[in-house]
Amino acid sequence: MKGALAVSLRDIQKFLGQPVLMVSTIVGPFLTLILLGSAFGGAITHAPIAIVQESYGPYSSNFIRILRNDQTCQFGGIDCQNSFQLRDVPVLDTAQEMLHAGLVKAIVYLPLGFDDALAANSKVTITVTLDNTDPLSAAAIGPEVSQAGQQLSSLVQTSSPDSSNNSSMTFDLEDAYRNVFYIEFMAPGSLIQSIMFVSIIAGGVQLVVDKERGIIEGYLVTPLKKYEIVLGVLLSGVFKALFSAVAVFILAVAVAGVRPMSIFPNPNATQIIMTMFTLFLTSLGLIAMMTAYAVRSTSADLYRVTCFPINLILYYTSGAIYPLNGMPAWMQDVSVINPETYAVDALRLLMYKDAGLPAVIGDFIFLSIFSGLMLALAIVAFRRGI
C-alpha cells in the first residue's frame, strides 16, 4: 500500500510541476461550457428575411411592422427577444436567388391583393419559403412569422367598427429544399474538424517533435533550403488533411445518411470539384496556421495543450453545429474572422443548395487570402524558429 502512495505522490508531483497541463484540464471544459452553452442557449434572432411586397396598404405595412418589432418569445424555456432583419426585395425571383446564396433564411411573400382581400373579408394566404438546409433556423422562423400573422389578425378584428370582419389569414410554410436533417447540417463542420485534427497532430507539431529529437538538424546539414522544408511539410499536411476529410465525407454519405445534392440524385462534377477546392483551401490555411504556431512554440507539450482550446473556439464559432444567428454578439464577431465559418458556409451551399460558383466565390476569396497569409507566416516562422 505504501508503494501505491509513492506512485501516486510521484504522479501528483509531476502534475503540479507542469502548470500548463493543469491549466488545460480546467480551461478546456470551461471553454466548452461557455462556447456550447452560449451557442445552444440562445434563440435564433435577427435572422435575415426577404420581404417581397406586392400589395401596399395598411394591413401589409402593419404586418411588416409587427415582424420588424422586437417581441418577446419563448424558446425552449428561455425568454428571449426576437425580431427579424427584414430586407425589402421587389421581385420574388431575386429573393429566391438570395435564399439560394444563403443571404436570407426565409422569404415572406405578400401577394398582390393582400390588403384588398383582408379589407373585403376574404381569406388570404401568405407564403413563407424557408431555407430548410438550416433546420434549426427554419424551425424557429416559421412559428414566429405565424405569430406575427395572428397579431395582425387580432388587429384586424378589433379595428373593424362592427367587429364583423371574418377575414382569415393562412400561412403556407414551404421548404425551399428537400428535407435536410440536422446531421446533414452538421456534416460540413465535421469535414473541417478532420482537417483541423490533421493540422494539429500531423502538421507542424511533427516539426517540433523532430526539433526536440534533433532530427531537424538532419535536414539542415543537407542542401535543402528552409522554404523547401516548410513547403514540403505543408504539402504533405494538405495531402493528409484532404485524405482525412474525404474519408469523413464518404463515411458521412455511406453510414450517416448524409445526402449531398452534389451527388444525389445526379452527381454534379462542378460541385464536387468546388467541394474539393474548398477542402483544399481550408487544409492549406489551417495546416499553415498550425505549422507557424507549432514552429514558434517553445515545447511540444505547450503546443498540444493550447491546441485544444484553439480548436474549440474555431469549431463552435463557425456555425458548424448551430446557426450563427443564435449566438451572442461576441461569438458572431469571432465567426467573422474564423476561416472555418467560410469553409462550412461554402460546403453547405455546395452540398445542399445546388450552389454555383457565384454563391461561394466570397467564401473562396476569404479562404484564399487566409491561406496566403498563413503560408507567408509559416515560412517566416520557420526561418526564425528552426
Add this chain to the structure above:
Amino acid sequence: MDLAVQTFGITKRFGNFTAVDHLNLKVGHEVFGLLGPNGAGKTTLQRMLVTVMAPTEGTATVAGADIVHEADKVRERIGVVTQASTLDVELTALQNMNLYGMYYGIPRKERQEKIKELLKVVGLADRAKIRVAGYSGGMKRRLEIVRALVSDPQILFLDEPTTGLDPQARAAVLEYVQRIHEDHGITLVITTHYLDEAENLCDRLAIVDHGKVVAEGTPIELKRKISGGDIVEADLSVLPEKALKALENADYVLGVKKRDGGLTILAKNGAEAVPKIVSLIDSNGGKLRTIALRELTLDDVFLEVTGRSLRE
C-alpha cells in the same frame, strides 16, 4: 597543401560563456580526430563547420567553401553524422537512404545503385526493407554513417560515432569507418572522447579543451611531445614524503604524479629505471605493492596538456 578544413580564429559565445575560443585548425585529406572531454567545445566547433550554427566571430573553409558565406556549397560537399540519431525509425533503411539521396537531388537510377552498394558495405543489405525501429543501436549507427555517404561527400563529419554502443558494435562501426576512408578516400573529421578510438583510427588529432586547441599532431607525435621516456606505474601501500622527494630528485626520473594508491612516474629509460626506483622507495621507508612498465597512452598526453584525465 589543399586543406579539407581550415578555421580562422573561429569563435562561438553563448552569452558570457565562450564555447569555442579563437580556434585555428588545419585538416588535410586524412582521418582527423577532435579529442576532448565533454563540454570542451568540440561539438560546437563541429556544428559550426557543418553550417547549422553560425560563428560569433571568425570563419572557416570546409571543402573549399566558406561556412558563413557559402553555406550551401559546404552542405553539398559534406556528409554529417550527428550525435543524436536523425534517422526516421518508422521507415525502412532503404526509404531512409532514398529520401536522403533525394534531398541532394541525386538522380533516381544513380541513387538506387549507390544505396545498394553502400548498404552492402555496412552489412545491412539483407535488412534493407525492414523498419529501422527494429534495428540494434550498432545497426542504426552504421546505417546513419552510410546514409551520409549517399551524396558522395568530400568530407564526412562524425560526432561521437560510437557513444552508447556496446564494445562489439563499437568495433564493427569503427571497422566500417576505417574501410570507408580507405575505399572512398573521404576525409573524416571525428569528435570523440574515446582515446583508443582516436589513437587507432586517426591520422592526426587535436586535443580541444576550454574551446581551444591545446595540442595537435599524429598520435605518435603527441606522445613524443611529453616523453623521450616511459611510464612506470607503482602501487604503494606506504608512501613516506621523503621517498616522493627522492624520486622527484632522481636524475633518471622526468616527472612524478601522485594518484590514488600510488605514483605514475615518467622515466628516461624504463627498463633501467625500474630496479633503481624499487631500491630508492625501499631505502626511504616506502612499501611497494606492484610496479610495472607500460607504454605511453594518449591519456598521459591529455593529462599533461590539460591537467586532468579524460577517463575521469
